[in-house]
Amino acid sequence: MKHLKIYSFFLFSLFVVSSCGKKYLEERMVSNIGDGYLSTRAGFEDALKAAYSSFRSFYATERGMSLTVFGTDTYTRGSDGSWKFVNDYTAQLDARTGIINEVWSDFYRAINTANAVIGRADQIPNIDQATKERRVAEAKFIRAHHYFILLQLFGGVHLSLEEVRSVTNKASRASIKQVYDAITKDLESAIPKLEPDVKKTDWGRATKPAAEHLLARVYLTKATSEAKAPDDYAKALQYAKSVINNYAFKLLPDYAKVFEQGAGEINDEVIWSVQYTSDPITNSTGNNAHVFFLMEYDVQPGMQRDVANGRPFKRFMPTTFGLSLWDRSIDSRYEKNFKMTFFCNRPGTYTIEGRSVTLNAGDTAIHLPSRELTREEILKRPYLVITPSRYTEKLYPTLTKFLDPLRPDRTTFEGSRDFLAFRLAETYLIASEAAMYVGNMAEAANFVNAVRRRAAYPGKEKAMEVTPSQIDIDFLLDERERELMGEQLRWFDLVRTGKLLERVRKHNPQAAPGIKDFHVRRPIPQTQIDLTDGGAASFPQNPGY
Incomplete structure (x- = not known):
């Protein structure tokens, strides 16, 4: 197996992990760990691996899927489930919504673990400088990713860049610009220190192209925010082109092959994936997207x-x-x-x-x-x-792209397939959108046509190509969904392009009556507001909730 397999580790206790084997990150469960362990070489490595486990809280879970797939122009509610109101945008979607609270708390726990790795790195014994810098860069990747998701969901959030070692009730909402500045600084400083390829060593760790892909997505999103800068699209294009041109990634000839389970999960199109495993002891709740x-x-x-x-x-x-x-x-x-x-x-x-x-x-x-x-x-x-x-x-x-026929029986909920979080087809689509906005329509067409030609039936490649004059943001939004449907990007795409309200009202009859202008943000968890010194005066709720 190849998976980065992990449990949670936070501050002084819970579960920690250790490395074993050459081709993937393994684990062991240890409880009742004191603060001193994190300052050892083994604890330092274990804390970082445990920070990766927080990706499993969001990707391929009901909470992550419900917050990104539901309530869009392309997906609405089926007959079952407890979170239909997330699609319908009813008054039940409020500050007490469980799945929102879970993402918030899980990501902040992981951010603090990443802060501990970054802050304690210089005191860790028996670690060479290159390895230490690489591990810190991985922690910055995790921290940047989590703040980016939180920023897209909630707007300005509490910004903590140092380890918190004791309980505190001091918190405040940073500005959107401050959070973007922290995200871009983390990724730009991490990129030179990360490995370009870990397929044969520790598959699942953050890599240089994974950080570049994420940074391209960040700049594409920042470009339409209140923190926008004139060069955001140019930077998105720069980082996307680096991933496309400077590594060995390539689009697979057959779209269906991208989602083949097993060996197919490590393929030339996958830039970075969230790791799951077939081991029931270490898979936690597993990849649930298959249901x-x-x-x-x-x-x-x-x-x-x-x-x-x-x-x-x-x-x-x-x-x-x-x-x-x-x-x-x-x-x-x-x-x-x-x-x-x-x-x-x-x-x-x-x-x-x-x-x-x-x-x-x-x-x-x-x-x-x-x-x-x-x-x-x-x-x-x-x-x-x-x-x-x-x-x-x-x-x-x-x-069908998430089906898991390798589950041991028909009732098993804990799927084992990896979740393909970053893949090259999206990089091409980021590059196309960024090129469009910097005014290079021919380049925009070239990037999107690479994806479309791959998708064509044999002999239909030319018919699938589009001209520069056919490209606008609505076309690219449609193309992103043709390629990336279900991959936990749609709600974010509609919000960042200012299309959520328009498209939901036009194309999602169940959601149209309930969606309001303020639904471009999720509600801040009420527990965060209640536990903050000063309450809503110190940590205000998003408008409308």
Whole structure:
């Protein structure tokens, strides 16, 4: 296995980890650790590895998915789940929302652990200078990433860049510019010290291209914020082009291969991923993304739940607009993103469309055609046909890129596949958007066409290309979703481009009645306000909540 496998470590106790093996980060569980341990070489290394565990709190979890996939133009609520109000933007979306509190607290714990690694580095014995600088750079990458997510969710947040060793109730909200300054400073100082490639050593650690990709995304987002600077787009383009041109990354010829589980998770397109594992002892709650996007296939004629088709939680349903994004005659990504046919795994005789149909193992049991069919056409098919007009909150196209057929059984929730957080296709799309805004439309077209040509059906590559005159922010937003659907970027993309309100109101009927102007920010957790000396006067809530 290859995974960076970790538990949590914070300040003086909880769990810590240690290194073992040559190809990945391993772990051991140790409890009741005192403060002095963090100042040892082993504790220093363990604390950093534990800081990585906080990525698992956000990526491929219900909290992270609900805050980034739900309530957008392309995904709305399915029939089940406790967080439908996040999609609907009702009054329940408030300062007491559990998933918001969890991201806040988990990220701040990790930030303080990263602060400890950075602050104590010079006192750690028996560590060479290059290794020490590299570990500090990794901690800065983690800290910058977490502040960037918090900034996008909440706006200005408490900025802590030194380790807190005792309980304090002093906190305040830094300005958006101050937080951006801290993020960019961390990443720009980390980049020269990070390794360019760790595939054969410690896969899962932050690398130089991972930090450059993140910094390109940061500058692209900063460019539309109140902290914007005239050179933000130029810097986003600079860092994106560095990732594209200066390393061995390349787009895989087949879009579907990017998401192959197992060996495919370390491929030439993956810049950095959040590590999960098949070891149930060390996987914590695991990668949960495999359950959220599935329709209720398992109670339909000829079907029962199995490992390959997944455990259908029916949380996220694609909107009509979301399903309309692809030109399915030339773009293979619809076919490779969605499951259109289910094959019988529960043989028997069933009543379908008022007639008796016998299904044998392996027969087509369910088909979701991309167009409407006449009643006569439907009756010619000896299986359940679900046309677009028949979609419900339980029956809709299933996004397949997160399925986990390597789970040990059909009920296992703790998935083992990595979450591909940064991949080269997004780098190209960042570069295209940045090039557009600096006025180089030909370069913008070249970058987006590289992604589109890869997505084309064989022989359709030329038809997939677009001209510079076709490119604007709406086209690029659509293209990002054609490529990156479900990958925890959409809410952020719509907010940073000023399109959240417009597009949700136009394309998400469940969310449209509830969304208000202030919903471009999430509410500050009430516990943070209540525990701060001075309360709301010292730590004000976001407007509207």
